[in-house]
Amino acid sequence: MSVTRVDKDLDRLTLTLVADFAAPVERVWRLWADPRQLERWWGPPSYPATVEEHDLSPGGEVTYFMTGPEGDRHRGWWRITSVTEPTALEFTDGFADDDGKPKDDMPTMSVSVRLSEREGGTRMEMRSLFDSREQMEQLITMGMEEGLKEAVGQIDALLAA
Amino acid sequence: MVVDELGDETVDRLFHALADTTRRDILRRCVRGELSVSRLAEAYPMSFAAVQKHVAVLERAGLVTKQRSGREQLVRTDPDAVDRARRALDELESAWRGRVDRMARLLAEDPGTGTSGPGGAEDSGTGTSRTGPSATGENDEKEGPER
Numbered sequence: 001m002s003v004t005r006v007d008k009d010l011d012r013l014t015l016t017l018v019a020d021f022a023a024p025v026e027r028v029w030r031l032w033a034d035p036r037q038l039e040r041w042w043g044p045p046s047y048p049a050t051v052e053e054h055d056l057s058p059g060g061e062v063t064y065f066m067t068g069p070e071g072d073r074h075r076g077w078w079r080i081t082s083v084t085e086p087t088a089l090e091f092t093d094g095f096a097d098d099d100g101k102p103k104d105d106m107p108t109m110s111v112s113v114r115l116s117e118r119e120g121g122t123r124m125e126m127r128s129l130f131d132s133r134e135q136m137e138q139l140i141t142m143g144m145e146e147g148l149k150e151a152v153g154q155i156d157a158l159l160a161a
Numbered sequence: 162m163v164v165d166e167l168g169d170e171t172v173d174r175l176f177h178a179l180a181d182t183t184r185r186d187i188l189r190r191c192v193r194g195e196l197s198v199s200r201l202a203e204a205y206p207m208s209f210a211a212v213q214k215h216v217a218v219l220e221r222a223g224l225v226t227k228q229r230s231g232r233e234q235l236v237r238t239d240p241d242a243v244d245r246a247r248r249a250l251d252e253l254e255s256a257w258r259g260r261v262d263r264m265a266r267l268l269a270e271d272p273g274t275g276t277s278g279p280g281g282a283e284d285s286g287t288g289t290s291r292t293g294p295s296a297t298g299e300n301d302e303k304e305g306p307e308r
Contacts, residue, residue, distance in 0.1 A: 002261050002262065002264070002265040003258055003261050006254055006258075008247070008250040008251075008254065010246045010247060010250065013246055013249070013250065014250075015250050015253045015254055015257065017254070017257050017258075017261070019261045019264075019265075021264065021265060021268050022268070022272070023268040023272050023273070024273075026273075027268065027272065027273045028264075028268065030273070031264050031267060031268070037267060040263065040267055041260050041263035041264045041267060042260065044256070044259055109253075124261075126257065128253060128257070130249065133246075134192070136245070136246065136249045137192045137238070137245060138189075138192055139249060
């Protein structure tokens with residue numbers, strides 16, 4: 001509906017997504033610039049985000065955690081690389097440990113967002129790329145392992161019962 | 162999510178392969194590059210044969226492949242890099258599609274003019290229909306038990 005175009009570049013590990021919204025550019029910008037707005041869309045419904053720090057200036061940081069169904073917390077951060085209010089934002093997105101310290105061994109993504117006026121609404125172009133192939137591979141293995149580990153845990157629990 | 166696409170037998174093999182700490186560790190190590198079985202074996206307090214056995218279990222589950230390189234057997238996690246890249250980007254896409262949907266819903270709730278900054282008065286309830294793209298989204302807030 002809102003998503004107009006999606007392009008995946010397998011060589012460059014890049015996702016480009018274009019979406020059109022029926023709202024002014026300044027309003028769409030606020031989705032990013034207002035932490036209370038940001039936390040309403042960043043995490044999926046089962047893992048809502050809580051934004052702690054939110055400094056959208058070059059070198060600034062956004063820190064957040066997502067809370068899972070079991071109360072489990074997953075911390076993340078953005079490091080802002082460039083801002084042109086209200087039309088452009090670039091940042092690195094990564095994982096953090098429980099103390100909020102960036103995990104160096106975990107994958108990071110470079111995200112860039114452009115907003116422009118289009119037919120009375122706003123076009124958002126978002127590009128997100130894995131900073132390294134190695135990290136991408138790691139993420140996949142983790143996801144796979146995670147899911148299967150959970151299942152194995154459940155089976156173990158059944159067998160122990 | 163990945164599990165859904167696989168048959169029972171494959172899943173059994175996967176579960177068995179991943180239910181062991183050493184095998185999960187091997188998997189992690191081999192993502193970072195190819196290691197020979199003998200190099201791998203150095204990392205564990207067990208015999209070469211035992212490590213080789215673990216690798217064989219992972220191989221049967223389709224989690225690693227072995228490739229001959231000179232006199233060495235190199236182990237690497239999931240050989241199909243293109244497939245893995247596609248999977249990663251697919252997941253990223255679905256995450257962003259979800260985000261865009263939620264963004265659109267927020268905008269429908271509060272189309273705003275954008276001029277009032279984050280510190281401005283919360284104009285919830287007032288003037289929601291000004292630039293609003295039709296009155297959808299209104300009923301998204303509560304998941305009615307009607308269905």
